[in-house]
Amino acid sequence: MTEFSTLGLAAPILRALAEANHTHPTPIQLQAVPPVLAGRDLVGIAQTGTGKTAAFALPILNRLATHPGPARPDKGTVRALILAPTRELAGQILDSVKIYGRHLRLKTALAIGGVSINPQIKALAHGVDVLVATPGRLMDLHNQRAVRLDRVEVLVLDEADQMLDMGFIQTVRRIVGLLPAHRQSLLFSATMPKEIESLAAKMMREPVQVAVNPVAKTADRIDQRVLFVDKAAKTAALVDVLSLESVDRALVFARTKHGADRIVRALDKAGLPAAAIHGNKSQNQRERVLAAFRSGSVRTLVATDIAARGIDVAGISHVVNFDLPNVPESYVHRIGRTARAGAAGVAISLCDAEERPYLKAIENLIRCSIPTVDKRGEVVARAEPFRRDAAAAADASAPTRTKPVRSRSKRRPGSAEGRQAGGVAVAPAKTEQRPAGKAGRERVAAPSAPAAAAPRAGRPAQQGAPTRGKSRSASREPASEAGFASMAFMRPVRRPRPDERASAGRPTR
Template sequence: MSFKSLGLSEPLLKAISKKGHTTPSPIQEKAIPFILEGRDILASAQTGTGKTAGFTLPMLQILSEGENLRKRPVRALVLTPTRELAAQVLEDVKDYSTFLDLKSHVIFGGVNSAPQIRALRQGVDILVATPGRLLDLHQQKAFTLSNIEILVLDEADRMLDMGFLRDIKKILALMPEKRQNLLFSATFSKDIKQLANTFLTKPVLVEATPENTTAEKVDQKVYRTNKSKKTALITKLISDGNWEQVLVFTRTKHGANRLSEKLEKTGITSAAIHGNKSQGARTKALDGFKKGRVRVLVATDIAARGLDIPLLPHVINYELPNIPEDYVHRIGRTGRAGASGEAISLVSVDENEYVRGIEKLLGETLEKEVMSGFEPTESLDEVLERKAENKANNRPRRNNNNNKSKSGSNYGRRRN
């Protein structure tokens, strides 16, 4: 099947050709005709399936065929959970609308809002946004949502995971009831179905998985070791393998910073990306990683969600996630577009339960190895005992002197 057979216009076909695409992916093949018909869509599609073009292309065609309003009010809204995903969606929108008279813009937090407000007031046809900044600028009357014709909720499951449900409901209330709604989610949880029932009208169910399953396209491996040996092991793997582009996952923001700093000290260029980093720092780190200036990008799950890094060869789980589905999202960063990839997990004895949960979800047993010099020597009891000691040592001590009032009273001091 060709893109032309899907009913797309010549300007869009020209833009698709310019990007080097020749045949539509399964999600594009299934979703585009229904969206062009004006139907609401409930789509199950993971990152790497081509879902962004699946909603962007028909959305652009519908808008280009509609009335061209002089002041360009926002007519299409794409909501995303993260800043990085929002920026990448805008990039696709701009690429595909190269030969169309449509203006698009992105708004998200962590950066100065003044340029965003100026762009909105100059007129925007398509707006890509994260929920928080959208509500903030709408409250400042920078734009109106009263002319919305198409709403896209992208990665809706992650938006709910991040606590955006209340914001989404507020945003829905700001738009006209008569509009086309497109909801894309990697999973159809009970909460997603409940949300879909509140605003989708007779939706078409579209399901598409990547061309290869995770197991087929990604070589998965587990190295058992001590927690204290993980940094040395990851350094050896990267150095000995001469790996040039590695995405590493940690469970916490502090852990991402600490590991990135340790890798830098060994001569491996590295950058951390997580929610506490400024948007400028996150953009710089991602750009450096894509262009090869940074060999290792250390990320938390939320920060890495939606990152579009083509042909990424290596993913390392420095720490396993406690939610098995997050493991699938993590290793789905590699082995994309038909390319092979490698996913390595460094597992200490206290993470064995996480491994069992992942294997149950995948329906397969992960290959486990021990590297010479990095053998696991700790028991679970030893690890748990050390954790308890560290927690006790890091607990802030109460300073009664700081709790005294200015009058010198013993307010806040424990009474005997």
């Protein structure tokens, strides 16, 4: 097996790797480090958790160590710029850079939003070797002339697809336009949308492309379960799951920021202290929440996928997917937060009817069927794989529900009930009941002539004035001939002109 010592890294970096118990490079590191050391631009397709941070951090540190910069750098200058989509991920990258470069005399800085900008301006005052930043805060610093980007030697875009999803891509384009033309550019992304391909084509020169297969295997020590529940009952089911005595520390994943806040309020109301972490929280709030979660004063942390990037908390006993992810690989990364360092863990997913396709995609990725459990966590059955053909057959065999078509007149007490004719729901004849005190007469609208044209599927052909309403059935199936015949009386009646009424001898209303 290849070791880091064979990659040509500087001795201080190898020493730091050995102290961190990193002896063998991961596949993405093995593919990416040599070309980056050679000065080539690179596009890396890799998921979170594959070791891609070291894949770009190690060769960058090696370059800075072997090619020292000026002893007194100019104000605000940066040699290596690393952009990340979230504050947590940016902080995690900087921590890794400090670990790998602990024996190098390099100056590093972190520029992220949610905290005061003044300490960051001060840190950049005398220039830095490595700056890890989020795009928005970097532009704030540039607008205040606190950072200079015309001296950047290496640019790294990490989680480029997440930047696209979060709306940072235009800001990234502006940042790239401020950099010198002669530089080394590295881009890492889990997926490669067309916008990212276009960005890479414009900012890179003949890049090397490396890729590793997406993470598809879950830890054997993770006990995976799925609980099928109605969407409206998910919160109650989550309370039941978290009320189990075996839950020591739980990480709950929600799809949206507002959804995470709603979950926290519901858990607090149920007597289960919880806290949320997402993009609307300030950095100080995030740090306080993570500190409370690590200490155990808060047993449940509710997070979104993006905010959870960079969270590294030991001792998580349960991961709960309140909302199933629509990207199967995200499921693997979510539940990978538990069962670390040889410990066991539990992953429970709350799945409603709309999320069945997501579950099927997840089971296809991990190549196993997730057991079904009840609210107490006890296994009741194996989860049946979701099949579109089976679902279609079930829908076809289900009884068709129809709704009676409303007539144009208001229903009055004593009117005839709707009738079924030819399998199509129809409304009663347009009948107006008069009280007995008013001669007790009833007038029935006469049916119009039958339609000459063939009816379209599911609707009768109509003549005369257009109807105010539309006849419809819930099943949207073509109606039978008998049905159309019975619906003839529902067509509107053309009212005769006054001269026609006179000739007919009918009294004018």
